[in-house]
Amino acid sequence: MKTKNTEVPIWDRRRPKFLFSGLMACGCCGGGFSKVSKDGFGCSTARKKGAAACTNMAVIKQGDLERRVLHALEHHLMDEEAVQIFCEEYAAARNRLQAVREASRIELERELKQVSTDHKKLVDAIIAGVPADQVKDRMIELDARRKDLERQLAASPAPDPIRIHPGMAKSYRTRIGQLIAGLSGNDRMEEAKEALRALIEKVELVPVPPEESGSGKSDGRPGLAIHLHGALASLLRLACGLPVHEVVGAVAQTQKAPRKAGRGWSNSAQSTEADSQGANIVEELVLVAGAGFEPAAFRL
Secondary structure, eight states, rough: OOOOOOBBHHHHHHHHHHTTTTTEEEEEEBBBEEESSSSSEEEHHHHHOTTTTTTOOOOEEHHHHHHHHHHHHHHHHTOOOHHHHHHHHHHHHHHHHHHHHHHHHHHHHHHHHHHHHHHHHHHHHHHTTOOOHHHHHHHHHHOOOOOHHHHHTHHHHHHOOOOOOOOHHHHHHHHHHHHHTTTOOOOHHHHHHHHHHHHHHHHHHHEOOGGOOOOOSSSSSOEEEEEEEEEEEHHHHHTTTTTHHHHHHHHHHTOOOOOBBBSOOOOOOOSSHHHHHHHHHHHHHHHHHHHHHOOOEOOO
């Protein structure tokens, strides 16, 4: 995948310095985290503006942060029980949305029937001797409305059956494992980084007593609990089998970044009708889920 008017892939254009740069947020003030030592991250606001703005002076090692977040991405954000619950809730939400759509379709069909009836009455009136000039404008108006209604009905076909399955949790874990493995490679390391970043809404770092931080350190200093907020839309796209470049590209499009299709972590052809239908299913999944579900979150 490359940006518009350039041969440089998106992941090479504005490459983050660290794996989770720009995604880390202080759990106290909401400000960003940045490097405060050779291998440690801390709250930028607390250090630049002092205790009046933020008191979070805890530091987390880069290796510890990345290890814990990647482990959570792989093992906690898409577990089978949670996916089963999601599928049930999604089906209910989809049915509610479909009921609204069906009501709209019924109203369109009702109006189309009335328009057709009115048009036929005018034709019968002309046959009965009414001068055509007297009804011409009304017939043109009705004919235009009929065509508009038919277009709207054609654009809202009958709903497809629900085609998601709890097995997508297994698919997600397999693919996330491949991306994490890609971090140690050379040819696709940056692509893997961007894909993993696309799955994260934010990494919130909250100061806690050392025994609650989960880091395993015992130096007595406050630690940082990590609240990982997954990007629901991206998690669903990956779990449902969309190519990685589309997962990353959807985020770029949301951020108003120009993109066009390219090659990514997928062995399937991208121009088949099946791919198109699959993408449409996933986009509806994201749309429905986004209307009624909070972003996936996990404390680690």
